[in-house]
Amino acid sequence: xxxxxxxxxxxxxxxxxxxxxxxxxxxxxxxxxxxxxxxxxxxxxxxxxxxxxxxxxxxxxxxxxxxxxxxxxxxxxxxxxxxxxxxxxxxxxxxxxxxxxxxxxxxxxxxxxxxxxxxxxxxxxxxxxxxxxxxxxxxxxxxxxxxxxxxxxxxxxxxxxxxxxxxxxxxxxxxxxxxxxxxxxxxxxxxxxxxxxxxxxxxxxxxxxxxxxxxxxxxxxxxxxxxxxxxxxxxxxxxxxxxxxxxxxxxxxxxxxxxxxxxxxxxxxxxxxxxxxxxxxxxxxxxxxxxxxxxxxxxxxxxxxxxxxxxxxxxxxxxxxxxxxxxxxxxxxxxxxxxxxxxxxxxxxxx
Amino acid sequence: xxxxxxxxxxxxxxxxxxxxxxxxxxxxxxxxxxxxxxxxxxxxxxxxxxxxxxxxxxxxxxxxxxxxxxxxxxxxxxxxxxxxxxxxxxxxxxxxxxxxxxxxxxxxxxxxxxxxxxxxxxxxxxxxxxxxxxxxxxxxxxxxxxxxxxxxxxxxxxxxxxxxxxxxxxxxxxxxxxxxxxxxxxxxxxxxxxxxxxxxxxxxxxxxxxxxxxxxxxxxxxxxxxxxxxxxxxxxxxxxxxxxxxxxxxxxxxxxxxxxxxxxxxxxxxxxxxxxxxxxxxxxxxxxxxxxxxxxxxxxxxxxxxxxxxxxxxxxxxxxxxxxxxxxxxxxxxxxxxxxxxxxxxxxxxxxxxxxxxxxxxxxxxxxxxxxxxxxxxxxxxxxxxxxxxxxxxxxxxxxxxxxxxxxxxxxxxxxxxxxxx
Numbered sequence: 159x160x161x162x163x164x165x166x167x168x169x170x171x172x173x174x175x176x177x178x179x180x181x182x183x184x185x186x187x188x189x190x191x192x193x194x195x196x197x198x199x200x201x202x203x204x205x206x207x208x209x210x211x212x213x214x215x216x217x218x219x220x221x222x223x224x225x226x227x228x229x230x231x232x233x234x235x236x237x238x239x240x241x242x243x244x245x246x247x248x249x250x251x252x253x254x255x256x257x258x259x260x261x262x263x264x265x266x267x268x269x270x271x272x273x274x275x276x277x278x279x280x281x282x283x284x285x286x287x288x289x290x291x292x293x294x295x296x297x298x299x300x301x302x303x304x305x306x307x308x309x310x311x312x313x314x315x316x317x318x319x320x321x322x323x324x325x326x327x328x329x330x331x332x333x334x335x336x337x338x339x340x341x342x343x344x345x346x347x348x349x350x351x352x353x354x355x356x357x358x359x360x361x362x363x364x365x366x367x368x369x370x371x372x373x374x375x376x377x378x379x380x381x382x383x384x385x386x387x388x389x390x391x392x393x394x395x396x397x398x399x400x401x402x403x404x405x406x407x408x409x410x411x412x413x414x415x416x417x418x419x420x421x422x423x424x425x426x427x428x429x430x431x432x433x434x435x436x437x438x439x440x441x442x443x444x445x446x447x448x449x450x451x452x453x454x455x456x457x458x459x460x461x462x463x464x465x466x467x468x469x470x471x472x473x474x475x476x477x478x479x480x481x482x483x484x485x486x487x488x489x490x491x492x493x494x495x496x497x498x499x500x501x502x503x504x505x506x507x508x509x
Numbered sequence: 510x511x512x513x514x515x516x517x518x519x520x521x522x523x524x525x526x527x528x529x530x531x532x533x534x535x536x537x538x539x540x541x542x543x544x545x546x547x548x549x550x551x552x553x554x555x556x557x558x559x560x561x562x563x564x565x566x567x568x569x570x571x572x573x574x575x576x577x578x579x580x581x582x583x584x585x586x587x588x589x590x591x592x593x594x595x596x597x598x599x600x601x602x603x604x605x606x607x608x609x610x611x612x613x614x615x616x617x618x619x620x621x622x623x624x625x626x627x628x629x630x631x632x633x634x635x636x637x638x639x640x641x642x643x644x645x646x647x648x649x650x651x652x653x654x655x656x657x658x659x660x661x662x663x664x665x666x667x668x669x670x671x672x673x674x675x676x677x678x679x680x681x682x683x684x685x686x687x688x689x690x691x692x693x694x695x696x697x698x699x700x701x702x703x704x705x706x707x708x709x710x711x712x713x714x715x716x717x718x719x720x721x722x723x724x725x726x727x728x729x730x731x732x733x734x735x736x737x738x739x740x741x742x743x744x745x746x747x748x749x750x751x752x753x754x755x756x757x758x759x760x761x762x763x764x765x766x767x768x769x770x771x772x773x774x775x776x777x778x779x780x781x782x783x784x785x786x787x788x789x790x791x792x793x794x795x796x797x798x799x800x801x802x803x804x805x806x807x808x809x810x811x812x813x814x815x816x817x818x819x820x821x822x823x824x825x826x827x828x829x830x831x832x833x834x835x836x837x838x839x840x841x842x843x844x845x846x847x848x849x850x851x852x853x854x855x856x857x858x859x860x861x862x863x864x865x866x867x868x869x870x871x872x873x874x875x876x877x878x879x880x881x882x883x884x885x886x887x888x889x890x891x892x893x894x895x896x897x898x899x900x901x902x903x904x905x906x907x908x909x910x911x912x913x914x915x916x917x918x919x920x921x922x923x924x925x926x927x928x929x930x931x
Contacts, residue, residue, distance in 0.1 A: 215630065219641045296866060341867030342791075363866060376709065378649035379634040380641050396641070398634050399557075399627015401567045402649055408712035410865035414567065414627065417558030440556040441627025498711055 207241075210234050219380065219396045220251075220432060232432065239430070239437060243423040250431045252454045254386040260448050261388075261475035262459075263485045263505040264362060268469035271353045271360035273297050278464030279364075282449060283435040284427050286419035294413060294446040295461060298344035298361040303337030364461075365390065365411035365446035366494060366502030373403035373412065382443070388475075388503055389448050391433035399441040408498045412445045448472070475503065515910075516675050523902035524895040530747070534894065538887040545884020548877035549624075557627060560878040565870035566861040570882055571625035573853035577732070578618030578889070579703045580725065580848065582659065584733020585611035586696035591759050593689055599753050602904050603741070604689065605670045608663045609900055610737060611696075613893025615660045620885045622653075648705045655699045662692040667896065674903045676910050700725050707856075715792035715860035718781075724774045730767025732848040734760040735841040740897065742838055748901050754833065761830050761837065764844065768821040775817075795869065796859035805871045809854035816847035 217223075217231060232249050239247035276295045279285075285292040311331030336343040339361065354360065371390050374382055381397040384390050404412040418440040430436035431451035438444050449459035453472075462470040473480035485491065489507040527535075552559045562569045588607025592600035623629040634640040635653055642650045666688045673680045704722040711717050738760050745752040782790040794800075796810045820840050823829045829836040853872070862869040902908040 219634075222641060298866060341865075342863055344867050346866070346868070372711065375643075375646045376648070378643050378647040378653070380643045381634070396631070396634055397628065398631045399629075400625070400649060401627070402647070402706075404564070404567045405710045405713060408865050410564075412564075414564055415556070416562060416564075417556040439628075443627075 207238070210238055214395060217395055220393045221383075235432070235436065239428075242437075243421075243426045243428070245423065245426070245428050247426070247428040247430060249436050250429075250451060250454075251433075252431065252451075255454060255456075257474075257476060259388045259475040259503070260367065260453060261473060261482045261486075261503045261505065262367070262448065263471040263482055263489075263491070263507055265469040265471070265489075265508065266359065266361055266506050267508040268467045269297075269360045269362060270467055271297055271299055271348070271355075271358070272466060274464045274466055275362065275461035275470070278460045279446070281425065282427055282452075282460035283447075284421055284430065284437050285413075285444070286415065287422060287425060288420050289417070292413050292415070292419070292444070294411070294444075295362055295364040296346055296410070298341070298346055298363060299348045299355075299358050300339060300344045300361055301336065302357050302359060304357065306335045306337040307332050361506075363409055363411070363494065364504070365448075366409050366500065366504040367446075367448060368500035368502050370499065370501050372406040372408070372498075372500060376402045376406040378402060385433070387454075389450060389453075390445075391447055391450065392443055392445065393433065394436070394438050394442045394444070397442040399443070401443065403443055408495050408500065409502075412443050414443055415440050512676070513672070516672055519675070519908045520671065520899040520903070521895075523908045524899035527898065528747075531898070535891070538891045538894070541883045541887035542891070545880045545887070548880040549884065551877050552624065552881060553629070559875060561873045561875050563870065563872075565864050565868055566858055566872045568625075568857055568861075569872060570853055570874055570878055571621045573857045574849075574882060574886070575618045575621035575625065576703060576707075576725075576856065577849050577852045578614040578621065579656075579700050580729040581614040581733045581736055582611045582618065583696045583700035583726070584729040585614070585663075585737070586693050587730060587734055587760070587763050588737055589689060589693055591756075593686070593693065597755075597759070599756050600759065603752065603756055605667055605900055605904070606740070606744070606897060607737060608667045608670075608692070609893060609896045610733075610740065611663045611692075612660065612667060612896065613889045615656060615663070615889075616892055617885055617889025619656065619660070620888060624881060624885065648702060648709050652699075652702045652706050655695065655702050659692065659695050659699050662688055662695060666692060667900070671900055671903045675908060697726060700729055712865055713792075713860055714782075714789040715856075718778055720774050720778050724771065724778070727767045727771035727774055728848050728851070731764050731771060732845050734764045734767075735844040735848075738764075738841050739838050739845070742833060744897070744901060748905070750901050750905055757833065757837075758830075761824065764841075765821065765824045768817065768824070768844070771817065772821060775814075791863055792860045795862045796855055800862065800869045803869050803871065806854055806859045809850070810859075813847050813851050813855060816843050820844045820847075 213234065218227070220228065220231070223231065228251060232251055235249045236247055239249065273295075276293050276297060279295050280287070280291065280293060283294065285294070313327055314331035315327035315333065316329040317325065317327070344361065348355075367389055369384075369388065371384060374384055374390060377383075378400060379396060379398055382390060382392045382403055399414070401414060404414060415438055419438055421437055426437070427435060429451060431454070434447050434450035449457075449461075452459060458472055459470075462472050471481050471485050473482035475482060475486075477483060485507055486505065489509060491505045491507045493502050493505060548559075560569060560571075585607040588600070588610070589604040591597045592602075592604045623632065626632065635642050635650060637644070637654075644650050666685065669685055669688070670680045673685075701722045704725045707713070707716040708718065708721040738757055741752045741757055741760075744750055779793065782793055786794070795803075796806045798804070799807050820843050823836070823840050829840060831837075853874075858872040864870065899908065906912070
């Protein structure tokens with residue numbers, strides 16, 4: 159099961175590492191140049207760009223637009239992004255698929271914690287790359303807990319012997335030691351030479367695409383809503399940045415653009431969707447959309463394609479022949495934090 | 510129209526007239542606003558990344574201070590109720606001062622909310638008819654509506670009162686009473702709904718409790734009168750408006766009751782979560798004891814609790830609450846300040862730990878954030894100060910249609926009691 163991690167840890171040989179740092183430095187200089195250029199361009203906004211910004215301010219919720227308004231909006235965005243990133247950018251507004259309810263299942267028995275999915279997601283979905291890098295998937299490392307219990311602590315609990323009387327230990331000395339799935343003792347910022355580490359297991363978390371999403375209920379402007387394929391999406395141009403959805407989400411799935419996102423043009427993925435991976439602006443929320451721009455075309459999400467161990471399964475929950483239905487029918491499946499009654503369409507399973 | 514113009518001119522003239530101390534206060538507020546202009550520009554243009562906000566602690570100083578403004582704005586009706594509901598003659602004219610306090614704090618509060626938003630220029634998305642408000646699901650929509658209605662009610666009530674008084678006409682007409690009674694009912698409502706905005710988040714264990722509205726209302730009942738008492742004491746010291754001791758005593762009694770109820774609310778909540786000490790207790794335990802050495806909020810917790818209990822006990826002694834020039838304002842200051850600090854350091858920041866994925870985080874307020882906070886407070890306080898100053902002049906009769914006619918108006922220096930009004 160042991161596998162070389164995918165280059166995001168410091169696991170390379172010395173020479174390779176030096177080379178990669180060198181590349182990074184060159185890239186960084188390149189970005190800085192591009193950023194300076196972009197800044198200069200932003201200062202000298204063309205009248206057309208200013209008019210576009212003005213129109214964008216008056217733009218209504220995408221769902222309320224007429225067909226011609228939608229067309230104009232998409233054209234405006236495509237022109238703006240193409241200019242900004244110096245390449246031909248398409249913004250699709252492909253409609254939801256008919257008769258489809260998307261579901262996702264993740265095999266925590268197979269996950270090795272390599273975080274290839276995390277970085278594939280960042281590349282696919284045009285997240286901010288630095289200051290900060292925004293990640294939609296978080297992989298939690300948890301201790302297996304084999305050494306949690308000890309004989310020494312067995313009777314060293316509470317209450318202790320006292321003058322009031324001895325009524326026996328009511329809280330065992332082995333309480334408060336984590337074992338198994340424990341969020342509080344999980345680690346997100348691990349950086350080992352090799353994954354998986356002995357004594358650890360991994361638990362990736364992303365948007366659970368709840369069937370009863372608390373974020374949608376609490377959004378004051380309906381900027382985030384559940385589309386007919388069961389995916390919770392955001393109209394980035396309608397979001398007011400109040401962060402009520404982030405406050406409601408029990409999975410920590412939502413990411414806010416606290417500053418202007420930093421997306422180097424050469425890393426920008428030009429194939430975008432209005433509700434999916436099109437570049438976001440400062441002050442709006444974003445999150446996993448099951449790669450809407452891909453899945454509405456019948457392709458698989460980027461995280462699934464990237465997973466080196468095949469721990470990720472995706473498909474139509476309404477199709478009895480789909481792989482996701484097979485997983486639900488044959489594996490030991492659970493939903494994360496089911497006590498919140500959010501009914502996620504993201505499932506975890508073991509073989 | 511000519512009448513309104515004359516009124517506005519006279520009112521403003523009175524509001525801008527004052528001694529050295531008054532001008533220093535106005536100058537201080539002006540400086541705070543000036544110092545905040547550039548940080549405001551920075552935060553609006555670069556985004557909230559310039560503040561201490563993170564994905565872990567996504568509600569920060571702006572929202573904390575907003576909740577405090579809602580405390581005081583809601584509590585301002587406690588100045589109105591004695592005069593209107595219980596028909597106390599000594600409190601009737603003072604009601605308008607309470608409404609002015611509400612205006613000042615709601616103005617600050619609404620600006621706090623704008624700064625809290627990632628895209629403040631898109632505020633219109635929440636407006637009925639032009640925007641697409643998520644009615645009736647989202648509590649924030651209710652909060653926005655109730656706050657703005659409350660502001661409008663108070664602006665109408667205050668301007669009606671002052672304008673009629675200026676022309677020496679009775680304000681006690683059905684229209685005025687209708688507006689005042691509406692505001693009396695609306696005051697608690699803004700605060701209950703603000704509590705709902707925080708309390709409707711199932712994952713925020715510290716907030717998702719049925720006692721949150723009671724905690725808010727009792728804190729409002731303590732901090733609001735504390736601030737109003739301080740204002741009243743200043744007014745009667747520096748103007749001829751002789752606010753009677755009886756009016757101060759009423760507010761002090763409200764404060765003591767509120768502090769008592771607040772203590773019960775705190776104890777109930779602490780017992781409910783700490784007895785079983787489940788996941789719901791974690792944020793509270795983090796504030797009380799820290800977590801593996803991360804104990805930034807522990808001194809805040811115990812310090813603020815000590816202030817609460819200390820003020821409650823102190824206010825039971827006549828030697829303290831009859832000391833109108835020394836101990837009473839001191840205790841009021843402690844109550845107002847400790848509830849102000851309670852908002853970020855107990856209500857807000859520790860409640861975000863652990864995060865949904867188990868992280869413990871500490872909030873670091875940045876300098877631009879602090880300067881904007883001071884500026885936003887100063888804007889509300891400036892509006893409130895000018896309105897209060899002018900209103901006192903109107904109540905005293907210094908600003909009136911007649912005094913405008915009388916060229917040689919002499920200041921006789923005789924104290925005018927509050928009940929001496931129309």
